Amino acid sequence: MSSLEIIDLKTHFPTPDGHVRAVDTITLSIMENETFGVIGETGCGKTVLGLSVMRLLPPTATIAGKIRYAGRNLLEVSEAEMRRVRGEEIAMILQNPTTSLNPVIRVGEQIAEAIRLHQGLNKRDAKKKAVEMLDAVKIPSPAERANEYPHEFSGGMKQRVMIAMGLACDPALIIADEPTKGLDVTIKAQIVELIQKVTEKKAMLLITHDLGVARELCDRIALMYAGELVEYAQIKEIFENPLHPYTRGFLGSLPDQGLVPIPGISPSLIELPDGCRFHPRCKYTTDVCKQKHPEMIEVAEGHFVRCFHA
Amino acid sequence: MMQHDKHDSWVTNTVARVRESRSAMLGLATVVSLVLLAIFAPQLSPNDPTEVCLGDRLISPFKESKYPLGTDHLGRCVLSRLLYGARVSLAVGITVVGVSTAIGVALGVVSGYYGGILDSAIMRLVDATLSFPSIFLAVVIAGMLGRGLASVMIALVAVEWTSYARVSRGSVLSLKEKEFVESARSLGARDSHIMTRHILPNIIAPVIVVATIGMAYVILAAAALSFLGFGAQPPTPEWGAMLNAGRVYMRTAPYLTILPGFAIMLLVLAFNLLGDGLRDILDPRRVVVE
Amino acid sequence: MLEVNGLTKHFSSGILQKQHVKAVDGVSFRIKAGTTLGLVGESGCGKTTIGRLIMRLIEPTDGQVLFDDIDLLTLKKRELRKIRPRMQMIFQDPDSSLDPRMTIGTSIAEPLKVHGIVPKHERSQKIRELIKTVGLSPEHVNRYPYQLSGGQNQRVVLARILAMNPDIIIADEPTSSLDVSVQAQILNLMKDLQKKFNHTYLFITHDLDVVRIMADRIAVMYLGKLVEIGETHDVFGYAKHPYTQALLSAATRMKPGAERKKQTLLKGETPGPIDMPSGCRFHTRCPRKKNRCMIEEPELVEIKGGHHVACHFI
Numbered sequence: 059m060s061s062l063e064i065i066d067l068k069t070h071f072p073t074p075d076g077h078v079r080a081v082d083t084i085t086l087s088i089m090e091n092e093t094f095g096v097i098g099e100t101g102c103g104k105t106v107l108g109l110s111v112m113r114l115l116p117p118t119a120t121i122a123g124k125i126r127y128a129g130r131n132l133l134e135v136s137e138a139e140m141r142r143v144r145g146e147e148i149a150m151i152l153q154n155p156t157t158s159l160n161p162v163i164r165v166g167e168q169i170a171e172a173i174r175l176h177q178g179l180n181k182r183d184a185k186k187k188a189v190e191m192l193d194a195v196k197i198p199s200p201a202e203r204a205n206e207y208p209h210e211f212s213g214g215m216k217q218r219v220m221i222a223m224g225l226a227c228d229p230a231l232i233i234a235d236e237p238t239k240g241l242d243v244t245i246k247a248q249i250v251e252l253i254q255k256v257t258e259k260k261a262m263l264l265i266t267h268d269l270g271v272a273r274e275l276c277d278r279i280a281l282m283y284a285g286e287l288v289e290y291a292q293i294k295e296i297f298e299n300p301l302h303p304y305t306r307g308f309l310g311s312l313p314d315q316g317l318v319p320i321p322g323i324s325p326s327l328i329e330l331p332d333g334c335r336f337h338p339r340c341k342y343t344t345d346v347c348k349q350k351h352p353e354m355i356e357v358a359e360g361h362f363v364r365c366f367h368a
Numbered sequence: 369m370m371q372h373d374k375h376d377s378w379v380t381n382t383v384a385r386v387r388e389s390r391s392a393m394l395g396l397a398t399v400v401s402l403v404l405l406a407i408f409a410p411q412l413s414p415n416d417p418t419e420v421c422l423g424d425r426l427i428s429p430f431k432e433s434k435y436p437l438g439t440d441h442l443g444r445c446v447l448s449r450l451l452y453g454a455r456v457s458l459a460v461g462i463t464v465v466g467v468s469t470a471i472g473v474a475l476g477v478v479s480g481y482y483g484g485i486l487d488s489a490i491m492r493l494v495d496a497t498l499s500f501p502s503i504f505l506a507v508v509i510a511g512m513l514g515r516g517l518a519s520v521m522i523a524l525v526a527v528e529w530t531s532y533a534r535v536s537r538g539s540v541l542s543l544k545e546k547e548f549v550e551s552a553r554s555l556g557a558r559d560s561h562i563m564t565r566h567i568l569p570n571i572i573a574p575v576i577v578v579a580t581i582g583m584a585y586v587i588l589a590a591a592a593l594s595f596l597g598f599g600a601q602p603p604t605p606e607w608g609a610m611l612n613a614g615r616v617y618m619r620t621a622p623y624l625t626i627l628p629g630f631a632i633m634l635l636v637l638a639f640n641l642l643g644d645g646l647r648d649i650l651d652p653r654r655v656v657v658e
Numbered sequence: 659m660l661e662v663n664g665l666t667k668h669f670s671s672g673i674l675q676k677q678h679v680k681a682v683d684g685v686s687f688r689i690k691a692g693t694t695l696g697l698v699g700e701s702g703c704g705k706t707t708i709g710r711l712i713m714r715l716i717e718p719t720d721g722q723v724l725f726d727d728i729d730l731l732t733l734k735k736r737e738l739r740k741i742r743p744r745m746q747m748i749f750q751d752p753d754s755s756l757d758p759r760m761t762i763g764t765s766i767a768e769p770l771k772v773h774g775i776v777p778k779h780e781r782s783q784k785i786r787e788l789i790k791t792v793g794l795s796p797e798h799v800n801r802y803p804y805q806l807s808g809g810q811n812q813r814v815v816l817a818r819i820l821a822m823n824p825d826i827i828i829a830d831e832p833t834s835s836l837d838v839s840v841q842a843q844i845l846n847l848m849k850d851l852q853k854k855f856n857h858t859y860l861f862i863t864h865d866l867d868v869v870r871i872m873a874d875r876i877a878v879m880y881l882g883k884l885v886e887i888g889e890t891h892d893v894f895g896y897a898k899h900p901y902t903q904a905l906l907s908a909a910t911r912m913k914p915g916a917e918r919k920k921q922t923l924l925k926g927e928t929p930g931p932i933d934m935p936s937g938c939r940f941h942t943r944c945p946r947k948k949n950r951c952m953i954e955e956p957e958l959v960e961i962k963g964g965h966h967v968a969c970h971f972i
C-alpha cells in the first residue's frame with residue numbers, strides 16, 4: 059500500500075529573472091513503513107519538493123500535478139483541511155532547529171501547543187504528553203528540560219526537540235529536510251539512530267545531500283538533478299549498480315570513492331539545458347542527449363533510470 | 369542566489385528595481401521635478417520674489433495673469449516665492465544631509481571598526497544627543513547661534529549626524545565579522561585601506577536610505593525652525609517663513625498658508641516615498657528561492 | 659617550517675563573575691614544508707581559533723608560533739604586515755570571503771596592489787594567468803561574486819591567495835559549504851597547487867573522509883587540546899585515543915555493497931568549554947573511563963615514531 063503518491067508534480071516560481079522550475083515533473087510513491095530518500099545538491103529543487111507536499115510555499119508559486127495522500131489530492135483540499143493535515147497526518151522535520159524553535163517560549167510549551175492544536179487536550183494533559191515526547195526522543199530529565207528555553211539546548215538536543223514536536227501527534231508520514239545538517243559527526247550518528255527508531259512504523263520522505271545519512275535510513279533512494287528525478291531504486295541497488303551518469307559521478311566524487319569531480323556546475327533552474335538536463339556535464343553525451351529529453355525507464359525490477367544509454 | 373549571465377553591477381540592478389517599485393518611482397519623479405523647478409526658478413518665475421508692490425497686496429490666486437498664484441501682504445508674487453523657496457529648502461536639505469553623512473559615517477565607521485574606548489566615547493555622545501527631542505535641541509542651538517539659515521543648518525547637523533553614525537556603525541560591526549575583511553587583514557592591508565576599499569562601499573546602501581528619509585526630516589525641521597522665526601529671515605523666500613507670515617491672514621487669504629504648506633508636504637512626502645522604496649530595494653534579504 | 663608551541667587562548671566572558679573559556683589550551687605541533695597537517699575536531703573544539711591565532715587575526719594568550727624561526731607572536735604591526743603575504747587563509751564560506759562590491763578581477767588584483775608585487779602594466783596579464791591556474795576563464799574577471807557559484811568563488815579565493823605566492827595556507831573548512839561534486843573539484847585543485855608551488859597546508863576540518871585524502875599527518879582536537887597526532891595512516895589505521903576511535907566509527911561509511919556495521923555510538927555531548935571537566939577532558943563521554951581520568955590530565959605520549967596520544971590507557 060502506498061502512503062504518499064506524487065504524480066507529475068511541477069512547482070514553479072515566477073521571478074523577475076525568469077521562471078524558476080524548482081520541481082519540474084516529479085513522480086514517486088512512498089510505501090507504508092518505507093523511508094524514501096531524495097538525494098540532490100544545492101539548488102536542485104529538493105527542498106521545494108518537501109514544501110510542495112506540505113503546501114508551505116509562498117503564494118507566488120504555481121503547483122500542478124497530484125499529491126495523493128489518504129485517498130485525496132492534497133493540492134485540492136481546503137486550506138483549513140490542510141492545516142489539520144499538517145502535523146496530524148504529515149509532519150515535517152526541518153533543518154536548522156535553531157531558527158525553527160521560538161526563542162521566547164519554553165520548549166515544553168512549544169510541543170504542548172502542537173499537541174493541543176490537533177488533539178484538543180487540555181493544558182495539563184498536553185504538557186504531560188510533551189514531557190513524554192521529550193522522553194521518547196531520549197532527552198535526559200525531560201520534566202525539567204521541558205521548562206527550559208531553546209537557547210539552553212545544544213544543536214543536537216534542539217533537533218531532538220524538533221523531532222519530538224513532529225512526532226507529537228503521531229503522524230503517519232514524516233517529511234524530513236536535511237535533519238542532520240550542521241551537526242557534528244558523533245551527534246549526527248545519535249540523531250540518525252533516533253530517527254531510525256521513531257520512524258520504524260511510519261512512512262518518511264527524507265530529503266538530503268548526505269548519502270551517508272540516506273544509506274543508514276532509507277529503503278529506496280532517488281537522485282534529483284535540476285528539478286527532476288534521474289534515478290531511483292532500492293538503496294543497495296543504487297550503491298552496487300548505479301546506472302545514471304549523474305549517480306555515478308555523485309558517488310565517484312565522494313572523498314572515499316576516489317574524489318573524481320563532476321565537471322562543470324549544476325544548471326540554473328531558470329535556464330535548463332535542452333534535451334537531457336545533465337548532458338552538458340556528461341561524458342557519455344551523444345546527439346540524442348542534446349535533442350531529446352529522456353523518460354524514466356525501468357531497467358530492472360524497481361530500478362528506474364532517466365538516461366538513453368542506461 | 370540566482371545566476372545572472374548579464375554582466376550587471378549592483379548599480380544597474382538597483383536602477384532596474386527602482387523602475388519596478390511604484391512608490392519609489394513616484395517619489396523619485398516628484399523629487400526630480402521639484403529639483404528642476406528649483407534650478408530653473410529664475411527662468412520660470414513671473415516676478416522678482418522679493419519685490420514689494422504695496423499696490424498689489426493680497427491678490428487671490430487665478431485672479432490676475434501677472435500673479436498666477438496671487439500675492440502676499442506685501443504684494444510679492446507667491447508663485448515666484450514658492451519657486452525660489454524650493455531652492456532654499458533643497459539647499460538646506462542637501463547641505464545638512466551631506467555634512468551630517470560625512471561626519472556621521474566617518475565617526476560611525478571608525479567607531480565600529482576599532483571598537484573599545486573610542487567606540488564607547490562616540491556612542492555615548494550619540495546617546496546624549498538623542499536623549500533630547502531633536503527639534504528642541506535645534507531650537508536651543510539656533511537660539512545660541514542667533515537667527516539665520518546658517519545657524520539652522522549647524523543646529524540640524526548637530527542632531528542629524530547621529531543617525532548616520534549609528535547606521536554605519538551597525539553595518540560595520542556585521543561587516544567586520546565577514547571573512548572578506550579578515551582576508552584583507554591577512555593579506556597585509558592597512559586599516560585605512562580596509563575601511564575605504566572594503567567597508568565604505570558596503571555600507572552605502574543603508575546610508576542612502578537613511579539619507580533620503582533624513583532629507584525629508586531636515587526639510588521639515590528647517591521649515592519648522594523658520595516658522596518659529598529662527599531660520600530664514602525676511603525677505604528670503606522660505607516655505608516655513610512664508611507659512612508663518614501668512615498665518616495672520618488665515619481668514620482673509622488662506623492660500624498664503626495652504627500653498628507653502630502644500631509645497632512642504634509634497635517635498636517631504638516625495639523623499640519619504642523614495643526612501644521607503646529604496647529601503648525595500650536595497651535590502652539584501654530580498655526573497656530568494658532556495 | 660611552521661612550529662606551534664604551547665599555543666593558548668583564553669576568552670573571558672561575563673561582567674560580574676569573569677569566566678575564562680579555554681578555547682585553545684597549550685597546543686603544540688609542527689608542519690614540515692610542503693606537507694599537510696589535518697586538524698580534526700567537532701564544533702567548539704577550538705580548531706578554528708587555532709587558525710586565526712596563527713594568522714594573528716586574534717591575539718593569543720600565550721605560546722609561540724615559529725615561522726622559519728621568526729616568532730610571529732612577538733612581531734610589531736608593521737613587521738607582521740610584511741610577513742603576512744607568506745601565510746594565507748581560506749575560509750569556509752566562499753561567498754562571504756569576497757567583497758560583494760568588487761569584481762573578481764579587482765579582488766584578485768588587490769594583493770598585487772597592496773604589496774606592489776607586480777608592476778602596474780603587467781597586472782592584467784598576471785590576473786589572467788592566475789585565473790587560468792585555478793581553472794576559471796577570463797570572462798569571469800568582470801563578474802561579481804554573487805554571479806558565480808560557491809565552487810567558482812572558492813577558486814577566486816585561491817587565485818587571490820596565489821597572487822601573494824604564500825608558503826603556508828591555512829584552510830578552515832574550505833569545502834564544507836560546497837556540494838560533494840564541487841568539493842572534489844576544489845580539493846583536487848588544492849592538491850595540484852600544493853604539488854606545483856610546494857605549499858604547506860594546515861587543513862582544518864570536521865570531515866574525516868576529506869582529511870584522510872588531504873593530509874600527511876593528522877591532529878585530533880577535543881575541547882581545546884590535542885588528543886592524538888600522527889601520520890594519517892597511523893591515526894586512521896591504528897587510532898589509539900578513544901575519542902579518535904569514536905569519531906572514526908561515527909563517520910558513517912559509504913562503501914557500496916559493504917555490510918552496515920553496528921557502530922559504537924558516543925554517549926552524550928561535548929561539555930561546554932565553561933564547565934570544563936577535570937582531569938582528562940574526555941572522561942565524561944569515555945567508554946574506558948577510570949578514576950584516574952577524573953583527576954589526572956594525560957600528557958601527549960609518543961607511542962611510535964611520530965604518533966602521539968594523550969590517554970592514560972593505551
